[in-house]
Structure formats: C-alpha cells, structure tokens
Amino acid sequence: MGTYYAPLAGLIPQNFSDPIQCGKYGIIPRKWDVSIFDWAELGSKHKMQFPFTAGDIRLKHCNLEISLAAESVDDARRMLFPLHVMMYAQGVHPFSVQFMSSHSINEYAGINSRKSSYTIDSLPEGLRTGISSATACVEMWEAPYTSGSVSRREGLARALTPSAFMQAVEDVERWTALRGQYPVCSFIERVLTSSPVVPDAGQSLLHIWTGLEALFPKVQSEVSFRLALYLAQMQAPLGDRQEFFQRAKRSYGDRSKVAHGGIIKAKNNQDPWMEAWTILTHTVRAILHRRSIPKEEELIQELLVAADARS
Incomplete structure (x- = not known):
C-alpha cells in the first residue's frame, strides 16, 4: 500500500x-x-x-x-x-x-x-x-481525466471545508455500491466531470441534460412534463417537490432551445447553466439518500400513495 x-x-x-x-x-x-x-x-x-x-x-x-x-x-x-x-x-x-x-x-x-x-x-x-x-x-x-471549469460559477463554493470533504468521502462508499448496481451512475460521473469544461454554455447545459435524461430512458412522450415530474419526485425525501418541478421544467425548456439552435440567456438573474447543474447535483444527492435509482413506475406509485394519504 x-x-x-x-x-x-x-x-x-x-x-x-x-x-x-x-x-x-x-x-x-x-x-x-x-x-x-x-x-x-x-x-x-x-x-x-x-x-x-x-x-x-x-x-x-x-x-x-x-x-x-x-x-x-x-x-x-x-x-x-x-x-x-x-x-x-x-x-x-x-x-x-x-x-x-x-x-x-x-x-x-x-x-x-x-x-x-x-x-x-x-x-x-x-x-x-x-x-x-x-x-x-x-x-x-x-491527470487521469479532463476536469475543471471554463468560467467562474457564482453560488458554488471554491472554499473547501473539512465537513464538506468528509461528507464527500462518506458518500464515496455509498455511490460506489450504487455504481455497481446501476451502470447509469458511471455515465453521470462522466457528465459531471466533463460538462464544466465545455466552452460553450449552451452545449454544456445540453450535456448536463444527457445525464438527467439517462436516468429515465423510457420517457418518449410528454418529455418535458414527465422528466420534470420524475426528477421532482426523486427529491421527495429532501425538499420542495413543487419548486423543483418548476425549475426542472424551465431548465428542460432551455435544453430544448439549445438543441434547436437557440441561444439561452439569464432570466431574473438566474444562470441557466447553474440551474441545470444544480438540478443534476441535487439529483445525485437524492440518489445517495434513497440508495437507489427508482424506475418511472416506482416514482408514479410514490406520487399516488402520497396523493391518497392527503385525501
């Protein structure tokens, strides 16, 4: 050793x-x-x-x-x-x-x-x-792989604290086990390390969304609504699903604009790239918390159970 x-x-x-x-x-x-x-x-x-x-x-x-x-x-x-x-x-x-x-x-x-x-x-x-x-x-x-960032992203921490580092180390074991069970985790790793070095912000955002879409490969129709819904339900153990749903739906709209040759711009002082990046990193947190990647059917079942419990 x-x-x-x-x-x-x-x-x-x-x-x-x-x-x-x-x-x-x-x-x-x-x-x-x-x-x-x-x-x-x-x-x-x-x-x-x-x-x-x-x-x-x-x-x-x-x-x-x-x-x-x-x-x-x-x-x-x-x-x-x-x-x-x-x-x-x-x-x-x-x-x-x-x-x-x-x-x-x-x-x-x-x-x-x-x-x-x-x-x-x-x-x-x-x-x-x-x-x-x-x-x-x-x-x-x-270096074993390309990494870094082509620009400064406000809202993300350049100062590394002991607690953030120790939490990351603790999460490695859990993530490694998930990667063995769900091959898509390896793809998400590559998306996270490579997308920040893509020079064009729109293409980088598009790359981020390839990671999010890979989680739900069966979604072929009503894509914007269904992806946002599933991503929001993934967050159920961690936070506000309704807000996350709206953010994911708007971000997918940015993704579609780029995919069709459009140019994304900041709205209400919100950086579209940061929104997509935050959705992806929060989704990784949700996966870690759940210790699994639920299928679309499982997320729908969760939604129905939650709705029945409120009625």
Missing part, C-alpha cells in the same frame, strides 16, 4: 491548515512554493511523464491536494474519480486535477536546495529537512 497525491486547481482550504485524513482519503493544504529550480531537479533526476515546465505552470493555482492510500497509481486513479463527483454533489465549484504524484507538494518543494549544504541555509526553516534526489525518487503522472 502506498500513498499518491493529486494537486487540485481552483479550490482553497477553509477552516483548516493541517492535513485531514478520512479513511483512505486525505486533503492537504499547500504550504510551500516549488521553485523553477526544484522543477528542473525533478525533470532531470526523477520520473516525470510531462515536461517540468508544464508542471511549474499547472501547480501555480493549486492550494490543495488530495492524498489517496492505494495499491498502485491505477488504483489511486480509480479512487479519485468518485470522490471528485461526490465533492460536486456537496456544492463544490468545478475544479481540475492537475496531475498525480508519488510525493506531496510539501515534500518536493525545496528539493533542489536541499541537495547542497551551501544552499540549504537559504531555505525557510520548515523546508530545510525533507527528501532530496539522493534519498527519494519522485514520480509524476498525467
């Missing part, structure tokens, strides 16, 4: 300054800069699958990294994907995984200066002890 690290761009730590470990996952705030001389050392004497200049650029906007206790880097890649999606379900702003490595940023920062007694004194005290090229071999691999 080893530990692998994935630097994240686009998020900042909130309410913690020391690493937090939760099962096989950890979150580590970045403490030190990695100089261009450190990168040159890594590029010449260690194992990197990309140019060290690319590493320098990618790391500039990283304030956090995820650690993963795994048997191999391939195992770590598999573990990272569902955690990424569960963080989105917690309302975290879309972020990007820059690469994966065998050591933490805080370990290889200062690696060039530590190789010589003449330069080590120039380092801050906290960097004077640690790995060097003589004592460790740092390996770095390309």
Whole structure:
C-alpha cells in the first residue's frame, strides 16, 4: 500500500491548515512554493511523464491536494474519480486535477536546495529537512481525466471545508455500491466531470441534460412534463417537490432551445447553466439518500400513495 497525491486547481482550504485524513482519503493544504529550480531537479533526476515546465505552470493555482492510500497509481486513479463527483454533489465549484504524484507538494518543494549544504541555509526553516534526489525518487503522472471549469460559477463554493470533504468521502462508499448496481451512475460521473469544461454554455447545459435524461430512458412522450415530474419526485425525501418541478421544467425548456439552435440567456438573474447543474447535483444527492435509482413506475406509485394519504 502506498500513498499518491493529486494537486487540485481552483479550490482553497477553509477552516483548516493541517492535513485531514478520512479513511483512505486525505486533503492537504499547500504550504510551500516549488521553485523553477526544484522543477528542473525533478525533470532531470526523477520520473516525470510531462515536461517540468508544464508542471511549474499547472501547480501555480493549486492550494490543495488530495492524498489517496492505494495499491498502485491505477488504483489511486480509480479512487479519485468518485470522490471528485461526490465533492460536486456537496456544492463544490468545478475544479481540475492537475496531475498525480508519488510525493506531496510539501515534500518536493525545496528539493533542489536541499541537495547542497551551501544552499540549504537559504531555505525557510520548515523546508530545510525533507527528501532530496539522493534519498527519494519522485514520480509524476498525467491527470487521469479532463476536469475543471471554463468560467467562474457564482453560488458554488471554491472554499473547501473539512465537513464538506468528509461528507464527500462518506458518500464515496455509498455511490460506489450504487455504481455497481446501476451502470447509469458511471455515465453521470462522466457528465459531471466533463460538462464544466465545455466552452460553450449552451452545449454544456445540453450535456448536463444527457445525464438527467439517462436516468429515465423510457420517457418518449410528454418529455418535458414527465422528466420534470420524475426528477421532482426523486427529491421527495429532501425538499420542495413543487419548486423543483418548476425549475426542472424551465431548465428542460432551455435544453430544448439549445438543441434547436437557440441561444439561452439569464432570466431574473438566474444562470441557466447553474440551474441545470444544480438540478443534476441535487439529483445525485437524492440518489445517495434513497440508495437507489427508482424506475418511472416506482416514482408514479410514490406520487399516488402520497396523493391518497392527503385525501
């Protein structure tokens, strides 16, 4: 069992300054800069699958990294994907995984200066002890998938709190079990990680709706009404079905407009992309809460039972 690290761009730590470990996952705030001389050392004497200049650029906007206790880097890649999606379900702003490595940023920062007694004194005290090229071999691999966001989305959290991270880790086990039972969960994962990097907001919204529609493949008629109704009923254990129904119906109208060559615009200061994204992430929360993906017939039965109970 080893530990692998994935630097994240686009998020900042909130309410913690020391690493937090939760099962096989950890979150580590970045403490030190990695100089261009450190990168040159890594590029010449260690194992990197990309140019060290690319590493320098990618790391500039990283304030956090995820650690993963795994048997191999391939195992770590598999573990990272569902955690990424569960963080989105917690309302975290879309972020990007820059690469994966065998050591933490805080370990290889200062690696060039530590190789010589003449330069080590120039380092801050906290960097004077640690790995060097003589004592460790740092390996770095390309990011396992494309992620991130092409624009800032108001209303989503760039600050990652310990509670949001720990909830995401807790949800991973439940989601992984659901993914084994419902193959559509894997498709939703891909939609969540890929749609924020689609440059055109309308096409990205259309992509989000492919994930929502995949939940109910039998719907062929009265599509707008029925999808909105089913999505709203999915939320029954969590919130206001009537409001969710109206939001989903309006968002499907945006989806149809894009699909027919139209251009979507904000209405009443509401971002259409954010509406679709929120509907999808809230649907993931509902699936987690239910521990299942109900079929259309099951949702209709729930509605009828609820109606009978009120009468």
